[in-house]
């Protein structure tokens with residue numbers, strides 16, 4: 470349970486809400502043992518700076534190194550399981566008429582937990598696309614080559630994630646902005662609220678008059694602006710919130 474009780478006013482607003490949008494970041498997967506982006510460097514990878522691996526320039530300089538780094542990150546995620554925080558958001562989706570889950574995470578754990586309405590702002594570790602054509606590639610012939618090659622044009626394949634300096638997928642970002650601007654209740658969960666344009670979404674919700682709730686053990690630049698700030702781990706607070714809103718108390 471969270472250390473401080475969940476405000477009754479928030480429980481009431483959640484129960485009555487028809488349109489809810491949620492933004493998640495690496496913090497929601499922390500309790501699954503998935504390292505956050507900046508913690509991801511251990512073992513073999515400790516000497517690399519992730520901000521220097523997750524760029525188009527890094528890939529052009531050394532595509533094998535970048536592909537292998539993502540293969541390693543995929544392995545870390547395969548060993549992980551969704552946690553109570555991911556599962557609580559599945560329950561929230563089942564209770565709310567219009568529910569949108571916007572995530573910056575590339576680990577796919579929300580889908581594995583059973584969420585359906587997911588907008589992946591930064592792509593997905595388990596998909597690939599052609600570096601030259603910028604088109605998704607579902608499968609490619611087995612080969613020893615790293616990275617593998619695009620079956621259409623022979624160009625190099627890259628992970629289908631958003632790298633530093635790249636645009637977010639336009640339609641996904643538009644859908645996220647729409648969800649934020651029309652939500653009655655907006656949750657910002659496990660994100661440092663530093664990386665734009667995702668960090669704009671809670672402010673779009675606030676400007677449109679939504680109740681904005683932050684769940685994070687640490688303060689962020691968003692904290693002074695939110696309606697309710699719940700300090701603690703998502704894996705504890707979210708199940709407590711669902712129980713308080715919808716489970717019988719007897």
Ligand code: OAD
Pocket residue numbers: 493494495496497499500505506507523573574591631632633658659660661662663664684685686687689701702703704
């Ligand atoms: P960060 O690693 O920047 O921040 C993780 C946040 O989660 C921090 O604010 C922590 O306090 C919080 N946190 C840690 N444990 C938590 C828990 N159990 N429950 C709730 N919160 C917890 O991750 P993001 O904000 O997701 O972008 O980073 C955003 C983007 O920056 C990433 O998507 C990535 C990175 O650069 C790209 O790769 C384009």
